[in-house]
Amino acid sequence: xxxxxxxxxxxxxxxxxxxxxxxxxxxxxxxxxxxxxxxxxxxxxxxxxxxxxxxxxxxxxxxxxxxxxxxxxxxxxxxxxxxxxxxxxxxxxxxxxxxxxxxxxxxxxxxxxxxxxxxxxxxxxxxxxxxxxxxxxxxxxxxxxxxxxxxxxxxxxxxxxxxxxxxxxxxxxxxxxxxxxxxxxxxxxxxxxxxxxxxxxxxxxxxxxxxxxxxxxxxxxxxxxxxxxxxxxxxxxxxxxxxxxxxxxxxxxxxxxxxxxxxxxxxxxxxxxxxxxxxxxxxxxxxx
Amino acid sequence: xxxxxxxxxxxxxxxxxxxxxxxxxxxxxxxxxxxxxxxxxxxxxxxxxxxxxxxxxxxxxxxxxxxxxxxxxxxxxxxxxxxxxxxxxxxxxxxxxxxxxxxxxxxxxxxxxxxxxxxxxxxxxxxxxxxxxxxxxxxxxxxxxxxxxxxxxxxxxxxxxxxxxxxxxxxxxxxxxxxxxxxxxxxxxxxxxxxxxxxxxxxxxxxxxxxxxxxxxxxxxxxxxxxxxxxxxxxxxxxxxxxxxxxxxxxxxxxxxxxxxxxxxxxxxxxxxxxxxxxxxxxxxxxxxxxxxxxxxxxxxxxxxxxxxxxxxxxxxxxxxxxxxxxxxxxxxxxxxxxxxxxxxxxxxxxxxxxxxxxxxxx
Numbered sequence: 001x002x003x004x005x006x007x008x009x010x011x012x013x014x015x016x017x018x019x020x021x022x023x024x025x026x027x028x029x030x031x032x033x034x035x036x037x038x039x040x041x042x043x044x045x046x047x048x049x050x051x052x053x054x055x056x057x058x059x060x061x062x063x064x065x066x067x068x069x070x071x072x073x074x075x076x077x078x079x080x081x082x083x084x085x086x087x088x089x090x091x092x093x094x095x096x097x098x099x100x101x102x103x104x105x106x107x108x109x110x111x112x113x114x115x116x117x118x119x120x121x122x123x124x125x126x127x128x129x130x131x132x133x134x135x136x137x138x139x140x141x142x143x144x145x146x147x148x149x150x151x152x153x154x155x156x157x158x159x160x161x162x163x164x165x166x167x168x169x170x171x172x173x174x175x176x177x178x179x180x181x182x183x184x185x186x187x188x189x190x191x192x193x194x195x196x197x198x199x200x201x202x203x204x205x206x207x208x209x210x211x212x213x214x215x216x217x218x219x220x221x222x223x224x225x226x227x228x229x230x231x232x233x234x235x236x237x238x239x240x241x242x243x244x245x246x247x248x249x250x251x252x253x254x255x256x257x258x259x260x261x262x263x264x265x266x267x268x269x270x271x272x273x274x275x276x277x278x279x280x281x282x283x284x285x286x287x288x
Numbered sequence: 289x290x291x292x293x294x295x296x297x298x299x300x301x302x303x304x305x306x307x308x309x310x311x312x313x314x315x316x317x318x319x320x321x322x323x324x325x326x327x328x329x330x331x332x333x334x335x336x337x338x339x340x341x342x343x344x345x346x347x348x349x350x351x352x353x354x355x356x357x358x359x360x361x362x363x364x365x366x367x368x369x370x371x372x373x374x375x376x377x378x379x380x381x382x383x384x385x386x387x388x389x390x391x392x393x394x395x396x397x398x399x400x401x402x403x404x405x406x407x408x409x410x411x412x413x414x415x416x417x418x419x420x421x422x423x424x425x426x427x428x429x430x431x432x433x434x435x436x437x438x439x440x441x442x443x444x445x446x447x448x449x450x451x452x453x454x455x456x457x458x459x460x461x462x463x464x465x466x467x468x469x470x471x472x473x474x475x476x477x478x479x480x481x482x483x484x485x486x487x488x489x490x491x492x493x494x495x496x497x498x499x500x501x502x503x504x505x506x507x508x509x510x511x512x513x514x515x516x517x518x519x520x521x522x523x524x525x526x527x528x529x530x531x532x533x534x535x536x537x538x539x540x541x542x543x544x545x546x547x548x549x550x551x552x553x554x555x556x557x558x559x560x561x562x563x564x565x566x567x568x569x570x571x572x573x574x575x576x577x578x579x580x581x582x583x584x585x586x587x588x589x590x591x592x593x594x595x596x597x598x599x600x601x602x603x604x605x606x607x608x609x610x611x612x613x614x615x616x617x618x619x620x621x622x623x624x625x626x627x628x629x630x631x632x633x634x635x636x637x638x639x640x641x642x643x644x645x646x647x648x649x650x651x
Contacts, residue, residue: 184346185379189440190367190396199381199392 033260051261061262063237064245065269071241072220075159079216080209082160083167087175088201090168101172104165116229119158144231148238155227155239162226163216170212174205210281214274221270242266290357290448292320292343292481297352299338305350312338314505316352320449320483325475327496328485331528335505336485340451343483344373356448372441372450376457378433382426386417389425390439397444411439414477415470431463438471442478449481456491468494489529501525517572519635521642526570532600532611535576536637537569546636549606551585554631557647565639573600575630576612578619584626585610589619603627 034051036044055061090100110118125131125143134142144151178200186196224243227233233240233248240248246266250259297316305311312335320326328336341347343354345366353362361369372393381389390408399407412418415435420428425436434455441450452471456464472495475482484495492499493513501508501516501524509521520526526534539548546553546569553569578601587605599618603610603625610627619625636644 179377179379181375181377181379184341184344184366185373185375185437185440187346188344188366188371188373189393191392192396195396199383203381203383 030260030263033256034264037257047257051257052265055258055262055265060245064240064242067240068221068242071155071223072217074156075163075220076213076216078156078160079164079167080213083164083212084171084205084209086164086168087171088197090172092176101169104168106165107162108165110162112225113229115158115162116226119154119226120230123154146235148235151231151235151239155230158226158230159220159223163219166215167212170208171205174208175201178204206281210278214278217277218270218274221273290481291322292449293355293358294318294343295353295355297339297342297349297354299335299342299347299349299351311350312505313342313349316507318500318507318510320481322481323479324481325472325495325497326481326483327492327499328483328502329487329489329492329499329528330502331487334502336502337453339502340373340453340483340485343449344371344451345369370444370446370448372444372447374434374437374441374450374452374455376454378430378437378458380425380428380433380436382424384425385421386412386423386425386428386436387421389436390443393440393444407443407445411443414442414474415439431459431467434459434467435470438474442474442480447480449483452482452484454486455484471495493529501528518633519642520570523568523570523637523640526572530572532573534570534572535610537608537610539567539569539636541567541636549585553585553629553634555634555636555644556632557645559636560643560645567643568637568640570635570637571629571633573611573613575633576610577628577630578612578614579626579628582626584628587625587627589621589623589625591621592618
């Protein structure tokens, strides 16, 4: 009889355990909550897909989802072109390279709740640098705790400040990997600056930009800490993004069933959008 | 098309060059005739790519001038010089089709689509890439990519010069000779001046009518492949061209004759001037033979390599290595032999430079 070597289990088991404890089991718990009703005391009642139907029909969810898409759309449309522009303007060699790279990386090193707190103080109308400047020096009325528009501008600017660097660094990495001969050939071919960007730089940056957009999409779609610390979702519900609303339902109202259903829907939307985007971006790669 | 003249050219990558060693190009005076096929040959780092980039305008020389048909173009950017350059690694525009790649230089110069179509079709025909015109250029093999980058150079009818910077580096060996003969054929058809930079002597000698040999930022010799082979102007050229290269043996000069290991060696002819510096004899392995009558330079055979068409014998004479290329019979390793140098092909070099002149022969 053939001897069976069982040693492979030794190598696979740690990974299985790790994935089980940090993804599968928590996720199944959520699935578990999403189809039941509980009133505490570990008493559960079967609810079927009711919570899903409820969430999908709820206007509150639609609004939060709309705000979420608007937020993600706005920051992508600002951060990606801005990041590319900054990367193009950065020196490609010389003593300023490390200086620029470190400066760019700094905002990303700051903990998220600190970013929120910083911007909160920064924008206070009476003592914050920006808030005071806007209200007392420029004479504008700027108070993001009162005005939804000001609150939106602030969370967008804060995210741009915090995360544009990621796009810059990735685009920069793509740019410096372009051999000099491409620029020389383009110069000889009489290409304009725009043509160089369109036909050399942009195609060579495509892979890193795909990754950058994907990361920024997922992160911004799941954003919680910074707007929560900055505005707490207000004024009113104006900056209540999906994650903030989810936490309100789960921990504020303790509606575990609907919250679980909502988080699964939320997860599915993120996954679907990421998959669609990635497939569209890479589908022409191997075609002639 | 134009005659290209380089006058008193010097170039340094240092901001403040102080001595000769700081210069990548020491002093270049050179004229490239219209329609010629030239090769620029030299080891890596000899300044040949620097020279090429100065002609194309990618680099501005520290000193000196570049004239195209007596018109000073030193300060003109590459796009205004009407030149074409093919790089070591094929440069193609990934997202475009082959057709758009070839059309790119014409469209950038605002030619109408009718002219573009006509030129692209003609060039594609010439390069035998007509069937690939609608393919995306990113999906081509390296040799076809390199063909496309050549095509982008040739597509403009009025280019002054087409320059090739080691264009066959990334091409598979069995495709190299194919592309090389294609190049030669293209030169005959388009009659543009072509400059081919390489460190490979075979590529240089097969492509060019005139070869310019460079070493450490200086031009050592300009000549036809035959001239470079037969009368190297410098021992460097002798070493660099030929396989194996020229035998260079230190010698003493007395009364106008050369002596190696105490024996007089017959030279091709009289010396140009009295020899004061370091003197060396130069003889190609092709002209070294083994004497049957016991006359000639005594030597011990160390190695014999059979390379197919002939045998390469490495012998030691007076602690110096001498190569000989022999047809047919060859001695075995360890044999004692006498080497004979063909007198009309034996040259004398002074401080590296050729000092003997062809003539009656000096005993």
